[in-house]
Amino acid sequence: MTAIEVNGLRKSHQGFEAVRGVSFEVAEGEIFALLGRNGAGKTTTIEVLAGFQRAGGGSVRVLGHDPYAERAAVRPRTGIMLQEAGFFPELTVAQTVDAWRGFTDAPRPRDEALELAGLTGRSGTRVRQLSGGEKRRLDLALALLGRPDVLFLDEPTTGMDPQARAATWTVIRDLAATGTTILLTTHYLEEAQRLASSMAIMDEGRIVASGGMAETLAARGGRVAFRLPAHVRTDELPLPVTVADGLAVCRAPDPDLAAQTLLTWAAERGLRLEGLEVRAATLEDLFLELAPDARSAEGARPAENARSTEDAR
Numbered sequence: 515m516t517a518i519e520v521n522g523l524r525k526s527h528q529g530f531e532a533v534r535g536v537s538f539e540v541a542e543g544e545i546f547a548l549l550g551r552n553g554a555g556k557t558t559t560i561e562v563l564a565g566f567q568r569a570g571g572g573s574v575r576v577l578g579h580d581p582y583a584e585r586a587a588v589r590p591r592t593g594i595m596l597q598e599a600g601f602f603p604e605l606t607v608a609q610t611v612d613a614w615r616g617f618t619d620a621p622r623p624r625d626e627a628l629e630l631a632g633l634t635g636r637s638g639t640r641v642r643q644l645s646g647g648e649k650r651r652l653d654l655a656l657a658l659l660g661r662p663d664v665l666f667l668d669e670p671t672t673g674m675d676p677q678a679r680a681a682t683w684t685v686i687r688d689l690a691a692t693g694t695t696i697l698l699t700t701h702y703l704e705e706a707q708r709l710a711s712s713m714a715i716m717d718e719g720r721i722v723a724s725g726g727m728a729e730t731l732a733a734r735g736g737r738v739a740f741r742l743p744a745h746v747r748t749d750e751l752p753l754p755v756t757v758a759d760g761l762a763v764c765r766a767p768d769p770d771l772a773a774q775t776l777l778t779w780a781a782e783r784g785l786r787l788e789g790l791e792v793r794a795a796t797l798e799d800l801f802l803e804l805a806p807d808a809r810s811a812e813g814a815r816p817a818e819n820a821r822s823t824e825d826a827r
């Protein structure tokens with residue numbers, strides 16, 4: 515069954531069209547990564563899916579309902595972890611969880627939520643004393659309180675140390691294995707590649723690539739890189755390469771086969787291909803190819819103070 519359906523979604527903020535006709539589907543129990551550089555429109559998409567904002571155009575369905583118009587049907591079945599949590603700094607972790615339990619139908623026991631998020635032992639700590647990564651964990655604990663069928667995670671592991679990140683991946687995988695549908699955004703492409711079975715890459719409000727993770731990457735082939743031997747011209751090589759700083763890179767549908775071809779060619783001439791590296795395409799390769807302007811992205815954004823809290827949260 516399809517848990518999330520997005521069809522031609524558009525959404526503007528004060529005349530700026532942040533989402534420009536986005537469509538994708540997420541199956542029940544799937545982990546789906548929504549990727550893109552800063553300002554691509556990921557958070558806006560999540561805010562519409564979570565029912566915080568009304569779609570400006572197109573349609574969205576979460577568990578078969580319009581999340582804005584039918585909020586009462588959708589909200590109890592969704593968990594949300596946004597980028598900026600609205601915690602009360604003077605409350606302890608336990609008090610924060612208890613307060614949220616008060617707003618949640620049939621909530622998980624406090625200790626269970628804290629354990630899932632790796633916060634056992636921190637229940638007496640005031641929120642203001644938590645590290646950035648621990649605040650993300652508290653956010654995760656709150657998102658999981660209502661045993662949601664659909665979980666929206668906006669950059670869930672930002673600020674976490676490697677152990678906390680790996681523990682969070684396990685929680686996410688376990689939840690998906692028991693049928694929870696998870697839509698996450700992350701700037702850690704390795705995280706997305708490891709966790710998600712399908713993905714969409716957004717750029718400037720549009721989807722520029724989408725599909726199953728394994729299939730999409732397999733279709734990109736891979737690359738063979740090596741130091742170009744001295745006095746060898748690229749047109750002498752048996753396969754086309756690009757060269758930068760003496761490093762020759764050959765992109766090929768089957769990188770193992772390409773490496774064999776290159777090695778055989780080199781052996782026949784008594785040459786060595788120093789620093790030979792063969793690898794399948796990574797999500798990072800794909801991302802940099804499709805959203806190459808990452809460093810100038812900040813300049814493309816409207817001023818930060820143009821943000822508003824527009825619709826009801």
Ligand SMILES: Nc1ncnc2c1ncn2[C@@H]1O[C@H](COP(=O)(O)OP(=O)(O)OP(=O)(O)O)[C@@H](O)[C@H]1O
Nearest residue numbers: 527532551552553554555556557558815820821822
């Ligand atoms: N409430 C708002 N008011 C005005 N502009 C907004 C608002 N929310 C988002 N924007 C703008 O819409 C664009 C998309 O923002 P969004 O937060 O959806 O991107 P994102 O892909 O989540 O980025 P990031 O990776 O930086 O979180 C940005 O240019 C942003 O400045």
